[in-house]
Amino acid sequence: MAKPKLATCSLAGCFGCHMSFLDIDERLVELVDLVDLDKSPLDDKKDFDGIVDVGLVEGGCANEHNVHVLRQFRQHCRILVSVGACAINGGVPAMRNLVGLRECLEEAYLKGPTVEAGGLIPNDEDLPLLLDRVYPSHEIVKIDYFLPGCPPSADTIWEGLRALLSGHEPKLPYKLFKYE
């Protein structure tokens, strides 16, 4: 029987959740026996070419490209998991939700103390359009499970992933169930 496939992505996050994932250390060897890595920044596979069993989403949706990738993941992943604070509630990027997009851009590019001789808000067509605010993943697509943490510890990700790969719901012990 073929191994289950695993995909991961980092949207509006800091890659800390992926770093934490790699912190499973020698269990990476065990992981290689458990799954085949599909589309992921870890192997740089660019596109899905079929259905994947488990998708891990790091980061919330701050721009239209994030939404595009998240929808691709939902279409191709049987089980989709929000990993970490940003995917779950927007996290640090969602601090801008308390300010407003225009005010935030003006402060960064026009009025900030380091702006000299009139700034310019970037508006290149290659830049993905920013959303009005940062959205948690589950406000864009259906999310099946959540692994909280900032980042979730390596043990949390390992326990969650192992449960899902063996057909169980992730049930985290108290010491692994943290929002930070």
Next chain:
Amino acid sequence: MSGETFTFTVDGVEIEAFPGQTIIQACDAAGVYIPRLCYHPDLEPAGHCRVCTCKIDGRRSSACTMPASRGMVVESNTAELNADRRTVIEMLFVEGNHFCPYCEKSGDCELQALAYRLGLAAPELPYQWPHRELDASHPDIFIDRNRCVLCSRCIRASRTEDGKTVFGFERRGIHMRLNIDAKALDETNIAAADKAVHVCPVGCIVIKRTGYRTPYGSRRFDQAPIGSDIEVKRAHHPAKEGR
């Protein structure tokens, strides 16, 4: 405590109580934990948050305000009531702006600890992202209303323990907010030693220059769930199991 004791049951466990004790007081003394947020043992109960709601003789009521009485049958730790409690906590998370990863109260926060205990992996109700005010005018204390859960502990403590009236509520319903009796906190007579400053269950009223002092792993709720300090009493003096 005076008068003869009597008993009532909580989830089938027989609890001994004194006349005048509320359900939550008798349960705390017996080592049975009922989840609660606005209740504080040193303050008059308010019945605001509804987290401690139990089925008392079949009817829902807050365990922090309901006096215990002989033969009462209380249900608390049931799937239905815990699901309701989880929803109350979930609503508080999305109605405010709670960023646990960089909050100095994290690990010591009763809202977060209740979410852990009740197994809330992620709030899924729509986030409101409300505009809330900060007041850092006072030299020793700041208020971050992003984290306020309107428990009224500070209001009660200021009045009954500190003999002041620093805090109050204004407006109603979803627009309710924590108010102070001056334009800015440094114009009030609040002091860092006041009870009102120390009873906040979340990171709303914070003493400056005290954040992040306790290392990760040693904070109040890092190792064991909220309520464990109450439940340990029962482990040492097991109550009689009813029926």
